[in-house]
Amino acid sequence: MTAGKRLLAWWKPILTVLVAAAVLFSGSSFWIYNATIVAIYAIAIVGLNILVGLAGQVSFAQTGFMAVGGYVLAIFTVSFHWDPWLALLLAVAGAGIVAALFGWPLLRLRGHYLTMATFALGMGVYALATGANFMGGAVGISAIPPLAIGPVSFASPVPAFLLAFGLFALSTALFSVLRNSPVGRGWRALSVREDAAASIGVPSLRYKIAAFALSAMLGAVSGALYVNFTTYVGPDLYSSTIIVNLFLMLFIGGLESPYGSLVGAAVVLVIPELISGLANIEGLIFDMVLLAVIILRPENRTLGRRIVSSIRQPSPVIGSGGSAEAAGESAGNERGRG
C-alpha cells in the first residue's frame, strides 16, 4: 500500500480530527459547546450501532441506558457525595449489568416483540425518573459536581470538549475492533441468518446479550458525560422524542462507520440550532432534505428493512425451534441478488 492510499484509508479519522481542531481553535463558544454535545450524543449512537448495525437487533431502550448513566452520576455525587469519576464507573458498570439482566429474557424475543419490549424498558426508566422522589421527579437534579482532575473541571468548555472527543475516539476504536473480531463476525452473521449462524456454533443469545450490554454501557457513558457537562439531569432528557432523534442520527450517519454517528448527531442537533426552530419554512426544507438523505442512502435499506420488519413481523416470537426457522426463512427471502 502506498503512503497515499494508506492516508486515504484513514480519511474519516483525519477529517474528524481536523474539524475538531478547527472548532477548538476558532474559540467560538457556540461551536465548542455544540461540538461537545454532538460528540457526547455520538458516543450513544456508536453504542446503538453496535446493537443495531452489527448484531441486527433493534432496541428502543438506549435512552433508558443514557438515563442510567446520567442519574447514577447525579445521585451518587449529589446525595452520596461520591467522587464523580467513581460514580461514572458505577454508572457504566450498572448500565451493563442492567442491560444483561433485562437482555437475558428480552433478547429471546424477535422482531416487533423485541422492539416493543425495549421501548417499554426505555419508557419505564423515563416514568421512574418522573415519579421517584430520590431522582428529583419532573424537576430533576441540578448543580451536579463535575468530573475534575485537580483544578481542571470537565464541565468547563475546552476540557469537556476534549473529554467528549477523547471518549468518542475510544468508542470508535471499540466499534472497529469489535466489528472485525470473531464476536463481530458472529454478530453480523446472526443479524442476517440467526439459524445458520447458530448451526455453525455462534451462541446467538449470549452474543446478543453482549451486544446489548456494550451498547448500554456506551449509552451510559454518553448520558453521564451530558449530565456532567450541563450539570443537570431530568426526565425530559430521556423522553420518547429523544429515542426517535437517536434513530434519526443513526439513519443519517449510517451503519457502516462509527464516524457517521458524529455526522448524524451534528445534523440532528446543530442544524435546527442554526435555523432556529423547525416551525418555519427552513425547518420544512430541512426535514425534506433529511427524508431524501434517509431514503436515497443505499445502506439505509438494510436499516430500514430491519426496523420495518421489527415493526410488522407476523409470526415468530420465541427464539428457538420453528420460529428461528421461520425468521431465517424470511431473512433468506429478502436477500437481493447482485
Place this chain on the structure above:
Amino acid sequence: MTVDEGRILTAEGIQMRFGGVTALDGVSVHIPAGRVSGLIGPNGAGKSTLLGILSGAHRPDFGTVRFNGVNLTGAGRTVAAHSGVIQTFQKASPFRGMTVLENVLVGMTNRFDPGLFGVLFRPRWVRRTERQWRERAQELLEEFGLSEYAQADAASLSFGQLRLLELARAMLAEPQILLLDEPAAGLNAQETKLIHQAVVRVRDNGVGVLIVDHDVRFLFGLCDHIIAMDYGRIIAEGPPEDVERDPAVRAAYLTV
C-alpha cells in the same frame, strides 16, 4: 471406510406430530462418523423434520437424540454444533454484507472463544490462533474453488458457489457429523461433482455425513448407506444396491 463405534449420532424412537398429522412415527437412526448416509423419501415423508430434530433445532414429542454422550434432544443448534453436529440449509444462507472469507471465518466461533479480553486487547496467542484459522479458511476456499472470491461479498456468488460456500463454512466449524439438506439441489454437473468430491474428502477425514436429497442417482452414487422413509417411518435401510431393489422402496418412491 472406518466406522468409529464411539462416535455415532443416534436418534431413538423419534415421534413428532403436527396437529393431527404424524410426521415421524417411531423413527430410529444411527449416523456413524466416517460414513456417508443418505436419506430418501417422497415429499412429506418426514425427512426435513428428522433433520431438524437431529440438529437439535426441534424437540420431538417422544424420543432422544444423542451424540458423544451428549443429549441433543431439542438442545438447540449451538449446543449441537459445539458437540460436533452441524447442519447446512436447503436454502442458500450466505451472510450478506460479509466477504466470502469472513463467511467461512464465522465457523471458528464453534471451536475458539477468545473471551472479551482476548477480543479487545488481542494478545499474542489470540493473534496467532486467529492466523491459523484464517489459513485454514483459505485452504477450504481453495478446496471448494472459491479462493478468487475470498474478498467478494458473499451475496454476489452464484447459486452453486453459495452451496459450496455453505459447505466450506460448515467445515471450518470442525463437525464430526455433518447434516446436509439437499446440498446438490439446482446445481449443474460440474458443481454437483465438486460437492460429491467434497463429501468424499470429508468422509475420508473421519466425519460422518447424512445427506437428504431428491437426486437419487447422486445419492446412490455417493452414499455408503441409504435410509428410505415414507409416511414418517423407515421402510428400508442398508447398502444402496439393496435399498434400490427393495420392493417397498420401489413402490413408494423409485417408480414414480
